[in-house]
Amino acid sequence: MIFKVFQAGEMETLFGLLSVNRIVGPVEKGRDVDGKPLYDFDVVYDFKDLKLDYGQTIHSAKNYFLPYRENLCTFTFDNGDWQKEVDFGADRAHVFFGLHSCDINALNKLDKVLMGNIYPNPFYGAKRSNMFIVGYSCTPTPSCFCHSMGTDSVLHGFDLFLTRMGDEYFAEVQSARAYHILERMETREPTHEDHLHFRKTTSKKRSLFTCEVDTSDLTKILDMEFESEVWEKWGDKCLSCGTCANVCPTCYCYGVEEEVNMDFSHARKVKQLYSCNLVDFAEVAGGHNFRPESSTRLKYRYYHKHRGFVEAYEESLCVGCGRCGNACLADITVPEVIASVREGEK
């Protein structure tokens, strides 16, 4: 990998160079009752609005590559004939400015599911191949547990990854595009001291985590605890509202609906992201519901993230961003649920 170092002041130059395309980055959306800022990803037009030192955003950035609602195709009816138009959205490039390693790892996991099989998803693929990612090193928040999921650093899937070191940025350059962008800025080659400084910075970050999930043997333990009563306990709290899935950077389940215009001239197939916690997620034709209880639905969400996906891909589908726990009004958090399943071990 190629490394570069540049002055913090050059960050605005980088933003300017990239702003020929639409930039999506963390911005402040308001303050909570305690005056704490609330962040989310949005289109950023002014460098001053970019809040790179955000802790965590409420939602992931998935609306830009896996939209909550997406038109899959439009049918036009005319004189007894019909035509189908499909728009993958390939012509709308996005620059993601300030994604943390958890969110880039989430994209890498989605790539495996949505692009790595024999039926790649062209809607996702078109957007994924038309993005430029500037990763940004973070300071762990109290609900971050990415180090437990092995996603506290990221090896690929981005163009540029920046780590703040004093008055400078240490840049990991992953793509030719990123290299050419940096050529148009004032940068310098890193020295051995810079390398040491970088390693000290990342090792300091690792020491700041306060939240942990024990994932050792978790797939087996989940199999053993399938009938555990802890699922009932969490199920009683669950609101079956789908918030966890909506803020999750890796939840990709969806439903499809067909809509006809009132004048019968057009019809559409619309995809909507869905959640396995919703009451009718496992309802099939004929009306049978395989998971009518909220405890079963909640359990299956955990089994998909922490067991099924691990068996299929040798890694968890959870990146430890902590968003689901932060957003859950019933205070259902991954670290607490997993700890309750493992209770009695120590």
Add this chain to the structure above:
Amino acid sequence: MKTERTFLGVPIVKPKVGFFDLSSCEGCQLQMLNNEASLLDFLSLVEIVNFREGMKEKSDDYDIAFVEGSVTRADEEERLKIIRRNAGVVVALGSCACFGGVNQLKNRFNDLEWVKRQVYGDFPIETQEAKPISAFVKVDLEIYGCPIKKEEVEKIVTKLVLGQEITHPNYPVCMECKANENVCLFDLGEPCLGPVTRAGCDSWCPSNRMGCWGCRGPAPAANLKQLEKIAEQKNISKERLLDRLECFGGFGEAAREMRTKVEGGR
């Protein structure tokens, strides 16, 4: 002259419809008329033969009756029964028709005579407990909301005309609110019934930074017990929560139970 319309080669009959109002603010009907941008498309879908708020002509020959409002008088009960006899399909339009709506707030008082005196003084007026139209006639379809969401009504009526299955979202408002990437109102210290209320409004109120009042009634898996705990934890009083749960009548029994618990605890 009516032109025959087809969809995918199948002839589509343009149904005759009537809009009717019982005790209500008539705001749901106004919503339909407000929809200037798509009103002509809507009129190409159905033939309106009776709509007091929108036209002079009146006919009793209709296939679909949209009924707004709750029943609060004996003569309304009679009118409703006649509408039911005339129509093939009766649609309860809006929260009043579906649950009793804001009108049913008076049912909370034990002495309805007292309520009447407070509102009308000595003016002679007949009024009874406010009830949803389903308490008197068979209802084929309910369209929720106070007011109704016109885009949703248009979608439903299109399906009705095409003979497609009509389903309501089974998830709560939170699902749409999160998809609209709103800041959670609980984070801002506001109460919100979004976690327990049936979606379909595209989180209309929360998207405008106003907590949900539950006008669409409970979502099928509504976890009210947990909502009570959340409110407690966030220092939102039971009374504030009940204000919302009782407002439109959709939470009926569950709200009454909570009220009894609160009053009993005093």
